[in-house]
Amino acid sequence: MDLSSVYRAEYGRCVATLTRLLGDIGLAEEAVQDAFAVALEKWEVLPPNPGGWIVTTARNRAVDRFRREATREERHVHALLLHQPDDRPEEVGPVRDDQLRLIFTCSHPALSPSARTALTLRLLGGLEVPEIARAYLVPEATISQRIVRAKKKIRDAAIPYRVPGEAELPDRLPPVLTVLYLIFNEGYAASTGPLLRTDLSGEAVRLARALADLMPDEPEVLGLLALLLLTEARRAARVGPSGELVTLAEQDRTLWNGELIAEGHELVRRCLRRDRPGPYQIQAAINAVHTDGPATDWPQVLALYDQLVAHTPTPIVALNRAVALAEVHGPAAALSVVEDLDIPGYHLLPATRADLLARLGRTDEARAAYDEAAALAGNHTERAFLLGRRARLGER
Amino acid sequence: MRYMMSVLNDESVPPPTGADRDASLARVGVVNDEMQAKGIWVFGGGLRPSDSATVVRVQDGATTMTDGPFAETKEQLGGFWVIEVADLDEALSWAQKCAEACWGPIEVRPFDGLSQS
Numbered sequence: 308m309d310l311s312s313v314y315r316a317e318y319g320r321c322v323a324t325l326t327r328l329l330g331d332i333g334l335a336e337e338a339v340q341d342a343f344a345v346a347l348e349k350w351e352v353l354p355p356n357p358g359g360w361i362v363t364t365a366r367n368r369a370v371d372r373f374r375r376e377a378t379r380e381e382r383h384v385h386a387l388l389l390h391q392p393d394d395r396p397e398e399v400g401p402v403r404d405d406q407l408r409l410i411f412t413c414s415h416p417a418l419s420p421s422a423r424t425a426l427t428l429r430l431l432g433g434l435e436v437p438e439i440a441r442a443y444l445v446p447e448a449t450i451s452q453r454i455v456r457a458k459k460k461i462r463d464a465a466i467p468y469r470v471p472g473e474a475e476l477p478d479r480l481p482p483v484l485t486v487l488y489l490i491f492n493e494g495y496a497a498s499t500g501p502l503l504r505t506d507l508s509g510e511a512v513r514l515a516r517a518l519a520d521l522m523p524d525e526p527e528v529l530g531l532l533a534l535l536l537l538t539e540a541r542r543a544a545r546v547g548p549s550g551e552l553v554t555l556a557e558q559d560r561t562l563w564n565g566e567l568i569a570e571g572h573e574l575v576r577r578c579l580r581r582d583r584p585g586p587y588q589i590q591a592a593i594n595a596v597h598t599d600g601p602a603t604d605w606p607q608v609l610a611l612y613d614q615l616v617a618h619t620p621t622p623i624v625a626l627n628r629a630v631a632l633a634e635v636h637g638p639a640a641a642l643s644v645v646e647d648l649d650i651p652g653y654h655l656l657p658a659t660r661a662d663l664l665a666r667l668g669r670t671d672e673a674r675a676a677y678d679e680a681a682a683l684a685g686n687h688t689e690r691a692f693l694l695g696r697r698a699r700l701g702e703r
Numbered sequence: 704m705r706y707m708m709s710v711l712n713d714e715s716v717p718p719p720t721g722a723d724r725d726a727s728l729a730r731v732g733v734v735n736d737e738m739q740a741k742g743i744w745v746f747g748g749g750l751r752p753s754d755s756a757t758v759v760r761v762q763d764g765a766t767t768m769t770d771g772p773f774a775e776t777k778e779q780l781g782g783f784w785v786i787e788v789a790d791l792d793e794a795l796s797w798a799q800k801c802a803e804a805c806w807g808p809i810e811v812r813p814f815d816g817l818s819q820s
Contacts, residue, residue: 417791464813465704467790475792 310350314343317358318433323405324362326468329369332412332430332458338365338372406431407470407521410514414483415466422457423486424493425450432510442507443493476525484531484587487515491535495542512539519574526581530588533574537594540567552692555597568598589615605634622650626659638666654683658693670700705745705787705814706794710805712781714752730804738786738797749782781807785814 318339325335342365346357354360413427428434428442436454440447460466471479494507515532522528544562547553575595578588593611597603612628626648633641642663650656661676677697684690712718719727731749738744753772760767772779784801788794791811798809 415791417795463815464811465790467792469792471792 310343310347313346313353313357315433317361318343319409319431320358320406321361321365322430322433323409324402325365325369326409327402327405328366330468332461334369335365336430338369341365341368341372403521404470406517408468410483410518410521411470411479412461412466412468414479414486415461416479416482417464417466418457418460419453420485422453423482424489425453426457427486427514428490428507428510429454431514434510438506480525480527483518484527487511487518487531487535488587490514491538495538508535508539508542511535526578526583527585527587529574530578530585530591533571533578533591534587534594536567536574537571537591537598540564540571540598546688551695552688555603560601563598571595572599584614584618586615586619589618603634605631609635622648623653626650626656629663630659633663633666638663642667652683654680654685654689654693656680657683661693661696665696665700673697673700704790704794705785705816706791707812707814708784708786708794708798708801709810709812710749710781710783710801711778711808711810713777713807714779715777718752727805731801734797734800734804737800738784743786743788743793743797745785745787747782747784750780753779778808781805 321339321342322332322335325338326332329335329338339361342361345364345368346361409430410427413430414423418426425439425443428439429436434442436451437447440450443450488511491508491511494509494511512532512535515528515535519528519532540563541555541558543564544558544560545553553559571591572595575588575591578584578591589611593608593615596607596611609628609631612624612631615624616628626645629641629644629648632644642660645656645660645663648656657676658680661673661680664670664673664676674697677693677700681690681693681697684693718724735744735747738747756772758769758771758773760769782805784797786794786797788797791813794811794813798811802809
């Protein structure tokens with residue numbers, strides 16, 4: 308029996324439900340960990356509803372703990388807390404709404420952005436502090452401190468444990484989507500160290516699926532899931548046999564995951580039918596075009612980037628649009644756009660400029676731009692790719 | 704939960720005068736009325752500029768007083784509200800109204816609940 312996969316699957320949902328029952332995230336985590344420790348001893352075969360078993364056990368352990376440790380006065384408070392009339396039957400196990408509440412609490416705008424991702428991975432993903440620290444290549448103490456501080460602020464400042472109302476959703480949903488997107492990206496194109504830290508991307512996809520399941524009527528949630536799936540689908544083709552980066556045009560399309568692509572395309576179609584476009588839906592649509600048929604329909608990609616620039620007028624979006632512009636209107640048109648952009652420290656700006664210069668036969672300038680890009684690249688794989696490109700410059 | 708919402712004034716910028724000042728006071732008045740109507744208003748008020756402040760220290764039984772604010776920073780406490788609401792989300796939505804009314808940032812902090820009456 309594989310308890311660790313049960314732990315991964317059930318941890319977040321159980322903590323979410325226990326947080327509602329006990330009114331405190333720290334107590335909820337403790338109780339759930341206690342329950343898993345009991346499970347480790349007692350389970351010989353998997354019970355029919357492992358999540359329900361964990362929630363019931365965690366709750367009983369928490370009550371025992373209160374009885375043992377509480378003063379007389381506190382005991383009355385806890386007794387009230389644990390027997391509220393709105394309690395659902397314990398057999399139900401983790402409650403879906405609880406998970407949604409916890410997602411919004413973890414991404415609350417009153418928490419720092421770095422704490423939001425760490426807290427989401429810890430509480431909802433069930434990742435341990437050392438795993439998160441390894442994934443982000445920061446010391447364990449840093450992650451641990453972020454999580455402790457965030458939990459303290461949730462408690463001290465009374466950050467509520469609830470799903471925001473319809474009116475607040477436009478402000479409160481984007482930070483949730485950002486957290487999932489950043490977790491995915493960190494795993495997909497690790498900013499430092501080896502490329503493809505697949506655990507994080509897989510976790511982001513899992514959480515995005517859960518969110519899409521909980522909020523099926525929010526097109527941006529579906530858009531985010533579609534974007535992650537369509538990106539994830541190309542993972543196997545993105546890196547070659549010796550660990551080198553392979554560009555989209557050169558990827559072996561037979562390595563793409565057809566199931567994920569089909570699922571992503573279906574989600575994009577659902578979004579189109581709803582006709583409430585947003586930045587994630589547009590990015591998903593761009594990726595749907597890239598993964599549709601034997602070659603990319605660049606004019607359509609460019610049209611989508613025009614839409615995206617209108618929604619999200621950032622220099623990075625403008626840079627990506629320039630790549631499509633080069634395919635449709637040629638490298639000179641794209642270069643004049645790229646030369647006006649300023650994105651300090653972002654290696655893909657000089658990398659794109661280098662590629663456009665090379666296509667225009669301005670080899671010396673291209674070489675200098677590749678050098679600039681390689682110096683800024685955060686991981687070895689990307690640096691090797693850029694230097695490889697630079698070495699091949701004369702061959703064209 | 705009880706929260707303090709502090710108004711942070713940039714004192715390097717001259718305070719509004721005349722009609723601007725009246726308009727600002729009127730906006731704050733509207734927010735105050737709304738808070739009182741909702742029953743969440745505990746206390747609040749604007750402060751004179753920080754050059755009117757005096758800092759009192761007692762050390763080893765000796766009292767010293769210094770003229771001016773405790774911290775010589777550009778942003779100084781310009782006023783505050785104390786409100787009693789359910790949770791941080793509610794406090795933050797009031798803080799948005801206050802920030803709009805005062806044209807400045809508002810710091811929201813929970814009371815520790817240990818020494819309030």
